[in-house]
Amino acid sequence: MSAIRGRVVARDGDDALVRTARGDVRVKHAGAAQPGDLVELEGAGLPLRRVRKYPRTEYPPRGSEVARLPPSRRGNLAARGRMMAALREFFASREFVEVDTPLVVPAPGLEVHLAAVPAGNGFLITSPEYQMKRLLAGGMERIYQVCKCFRAGEVGHHHQPEFTMLEWYRAWEDLDAIARDTEQLVAHVATAVNGRPQVTVHGKKIAVDGPWLRLTVAEAMYDHAKVAVRGDESVAELTEAVRAAGIDPGTARHWDDVFFTAFVERVEPALAAIDRPVLLADWPAPLAALARRKPGNPAVAERFEAYVGGVELANAFGELTDPLEQRARFEDDLGVRRARGLPQYPIDERFLAALGEGLPPSAGIALGVDRLAMLVLGARTIDEVVAFAAGEI
Amino acid sequence: MYDTSDIRKGLKVLLDGNPYTVVEFQFIKPGKGAAFTRTRFKNLLSGAVIERNIRSGEKLEPANVEERTMQYLYKEADDLVFMDDKSFEQVQVRAEMIGEAADLMKDNLPCTVLFFNERPVDVTLPTFVLLEVTASEPGVAGNTAAGNVTKAATVETGGSVQVPLFINIGDMIKIDTRTHEYVERVNKK
Numbered sequence: 001m002s003a004i005r006g007r008v009v010a011r012d013g014d015d016a017l018v019r020t021a022r023g024d025v026r027v028k029h030a031g032a033a034q035p036g037d038l039v040e041l042e043g044a045g046l047p048l049r050r051v052r053k054y055p056r057t058e059y060p061p062r063g064s065e066v067a068r069l070p071p072s073r074r075g076n077l078a079a080r081g082r083m084m085a086a087l088r089e090f091f092a093s094r095e096f097v098e099v100d101t102p103l104v105v106p107a108p109g110l111e112v113h114l115a116a117v118p119a120g121n122g123f124l125i126t127s128p129e130y131q132m133k134r135l136l137a138g139g140m141e142r143i144y145q146v147c148k149c150f151r152a153g154e155v156g157h158h159h160q161p162e163f164t165m166l167e168w169y170r171a172w173e174d175l176d177a178i179a180r181d182t183e184q185l186v187a188h189v190a191t192a193v194n195g196r197p198q199v200t201v202h203g204k205k206i207a208v209d210g211p212w213l214r215l216t217v218a219e220a221m222y223d224h225a226k227v228a229v230r231g232d233e234s235v236a237e238l239t240e241a242v243r244a245a246g247i248d249p250g251t252a253r254h255w256d257d258v259f260f261t262a263f264v265e266r267v268e269p270a271l272a273a274i275d276r277p278v279l280l281a282d283w284p285a286p287l288a289a290l291a292r293r294k295p296g297n298p299a300v301a302e303r304f305e306a307y308v309g310g311v312e313l314a315n316a317f318g319e320l321t322d323p324l325e326q327r328a329r330f331e332d333d334l335g336v337r338r339a340r341g342l343p344q345y346p347i348d349e350r351f352l353a354a355l356g357e358g359l360p361p362s363a364g365i366a367l368g369v370d371r372l373a374m375l376v377l378g379a380r381t382i383d384e385v386v387a388f389a390a391g392e393i
Numbered sequence: 394m395y396d397t398s399d400i401r402k403g404l405k406v407l408l409d410g411n412p413y414t415v416v417e418f419q420f421i422k423p424g425k426g427a428a429f430t431r432t433r434f435k436n437l438l439s440g441a442v443i444e445r446n447i448r449s450g451e452k453l454e455p456a457n458v459e460e461r462t463m464q465y466l467y468k469e470a471d472d473l474v475f476m477d478d479k480s481f482e483q484v485q486v487r488a489e490m491i492g493e494a495a496d497l498m499k500d501n502l503p504c505t506v507l508f509f510n511e512r513p514v515d516v517t518l519p520t521f522v523l524l525e526v527t528a529s530e531p532g533v534a535g536n537t538a539a540g541n542v543t544k545a546a547t548v549e550t551g552g553s554v555q556v557p558l559f560i561n562i563g564d565m566i567k568i569d570t571r572t573h574e575y576v577e578r579v580n581k582k
Contacts, residue, residue: 113427154428156420251451260426264446268423289425305424315424 004041008033076385079193080373084146086192087166087369090185096142096168101131103148107348110333111289112256115152116345117161123345124150127366128167129290130351133319136171136362137354144168146369157381158311158371160390166372169364175302175318178363179279182306182314183210186277186372193376200378201309204275208308212277217300220280225266229259231284231299254336255286272310280305290326291317306367308375316365323355394452397430405437405456408445412437412456412509421446437507438514458509465502473498475506475516486513494518494570496552518570523579524548526564529556543575 006020008030016030018039025041033039091098107130108116108123116123125131128145135143149165170177187197187209197209221229226245229238235255242249242262252258271278281304285293288301302318320326330347337344373385383389395406404415413434422428428449435442437458447453463475463484472485473495484506488495490513498504502522507515529546543555546566554568556575567576 111425113422113425154420154422156422159420159422250448252448256425257427257448260423260429261446261448263423263426264421264429264431268421287425312424 006039006041008035008037008039010035070384073384076373076377076379077387079377080385083189083193083373083376084369086189087146087185089192090188091144091168094142094181096144097140099132099135099140099143099145100147101128101135101145105131105348107346107351110330110337110345110347112333112336112340112342115343117150117152126151127165129364129366130348132167132169132364133359133362134351134354136169136319137357137359141171142169155390158368158374160370160382160386162390163382164369164386166367166369167364169319169362171360171362173363174361175281175304175316175363178316178365179212179304180210182279182316182365182367183208183212183277185367186308186313186375189372190376199308199375201272201311201375202380203378204309206275206277206309206375208277212279212306213274214279214281216282217280217284218282220267220271221262224270225262227262229284231286231301255284259284259287268310271307274307277306277308277313280307288320288329289317290320290329292320292322294318302363311371311375312368313371313375314365314367317363319359319362319364321355321359321361323352326355327352395455396452397428397447397449399453400430400432400447404453405458406434407454407456408434408443411439412458412514413443416442437509456509457511458507461506461508462503463506465498465500465504467500473516475504475513478503484513486516490514491516491518493573497522497524497548497550497568497570497573499524499550520570521567521576522570523565523567524550524552526556526560526562526566529560529562531561 004020004022006018006025008016009019009024010017011030011034014029016027016033018025018027018041020041027041088098103125104119104122105125106122109126114126116126127149128147132143132145144167146164146166148162150162152161154161168181190197190199190208197207199206199208218229221227225247227241235253235258238255239249239258242258245262247262247265249258249261252261271280282294282300283291283303285299285301288303291301291303294300294302304316305312306314327347334344370382370386373379374382377385379385395404400415400418402415402417406413406415413436415432416435417433419431420428421431429446431444431446433442433444461477463477466474466476466483468488469485471488473488473491474483474485476483486506498518499522503519505517506513507517525548526546527549530544543557545553546556546560547553548566548568554566554573554575556566560566560578565579567579568574569576
């Protein structure tokens with residue numbers, strides 16, 4: 001008869017509770033076995049024999065492959081927990097209401113470069129923005145949410161197909177208020193975890209107390225890629241400018257693809273070299289997404305992206321509140337999706353109806369919580385700051 | 394044709410007419426933009442490394458390259474002759490393609506020959522070879538004070554290597570073919 005192996009999970013006086021593959025058993029006269037020890041049960045009524053002894057600090061024991069977390073993961077998760085407590089404290093002290101909107105929706109985002117994951121009769125959200133804006137239209141003024149979002153196929157050092165998003169919105173306020181929130185939030189959580197408003201990106205320390213550097217997309221593209229971008233040029237004109245700057249747009253035929261070829265090649269590396277956080281503002285109108293056009297300069301949108309050490313942390317909009325323009329943009333996205341053979345998602349008619357009934361002037365932002373944790377904890381990849389990364393589930 | 398989802402370390406592709414292998418890649422996706430794969434490629438002919446951002450949807454042309462393990466047979470004028478162990482097919486390779494390491498090649502040495510469009514373009518030797526020392530001056534005691542801790546030795550294949558003073562004729566030594574440097578003395582059989 002082969003002995004049964006198990007692990008001591010608790011002591012009760014002279015007895016030990018042992019977890020085995022067949023369930024938990026109580027063993028009398030357990031001797032010196034301590035929680036964590038691997039033991040062998042010789043048979044009913046026989047005393048257990050300790051096979052290996054582990055100090056608690058070495059739990060889980062060597063050789064365990066499934067239970068064992070990568071080095072520093074436990075410390076990172078504990079620090080991330082403190083960061084989240086500080087984050088909620090930040091919003092509570094500013095009288096934001098924490099909300100929880102549905103994760104399964106009939107109409108996910110239509111953005112051309114996002115792929116939604118089907119779930120039941122609908123899709124998992126790629127962002128909670130439609131539902132949160134409906135809450136603004138319904139009369140809520142300061143709301144925030146921390147939730148999971150899902151984007152199929154995105155796996156990399158800064159991407160996970162399931163990730164944690166923070167979004168917050170202010171009705172009756174503009175993008176500047178959101179920019180100030182962003183600077184203060186990052187400084188607040190960095191201080192709560194690290195004792196000072198400082199984060200680490202690829203080993204480089206970056207002070208995050210404000211104000212952050214403000215740059216427009218036109219300035220960044222001109223300074224770092226030598227491409228002049230207004231936002232109202234044709235794709236042919238932009239392609240010519242990108243070529244003239246010595247960048248090969250390859251097979252790119254769409255405005256956004258030509259733009260991002262230059263952006264990824266020249267601007268992102270330059271942003272990574274700036275030793276302060278950057279708010280990159282005034283995005284060209286073809287990249288407006290759900291942002292309204294800037295009054296006085298319709299070639300650009302009221303949108304900024306926050307970059308810290310080259311890591312894209314957050315994306316903010318002065319919200320588009322015009323239901324007709326919003327519907328036209330949705331139709332455009334669907335047209336591009338059709339042309340490229342991408343899935344056709346339904347238009348969220350309730351969202352458009354809410355805009356029609358009146359969304360106050362508002363501003364809001366989406367911030368990647370896992371990336372924030374990476375920066376605060378000085379991690380190099382998202383995998384280091386989540387409980388289980390995509391490849392570990 | 395390959396697309397960006399095929400990119401992995403060691404993938405062989407043709408860029409501007411030259412064969413490259415992927416050495417490193419990273420998924421990047423600027424907000425609201427298409428996904429790119431930031432990829433580092435090594436030129437299989439020159440060894441030069443370049444970086445390209447490949448947009449999702451772009452295609453990469455496979456390079457017609459093949460690595461074959463072949464045995465070194467003999468030298469013929471300026472060429473070295475290799476034989477495929479399985480097919481017994483023989484190819485001639487210019488000695489200059491191998492460079493300095495050519496004088497460390499012993500008969501029957503298994504090498505990796507890289508073919509591009511059916512033509513041999515590169516030969517990789519095993520990282521280490523074991524060779525017998527056939528000529529070397531005896532070490533002179535006291536020379537070490539002047540920092541002179543090595544001496545020249547000739548090995549059985551005719552190559553010359555700097556070795557420590559304690560090495561004698563008849564010793565078997567291990568040599569790094571990448572650097573042409575002595576590694577250690579190996580116990581005699």
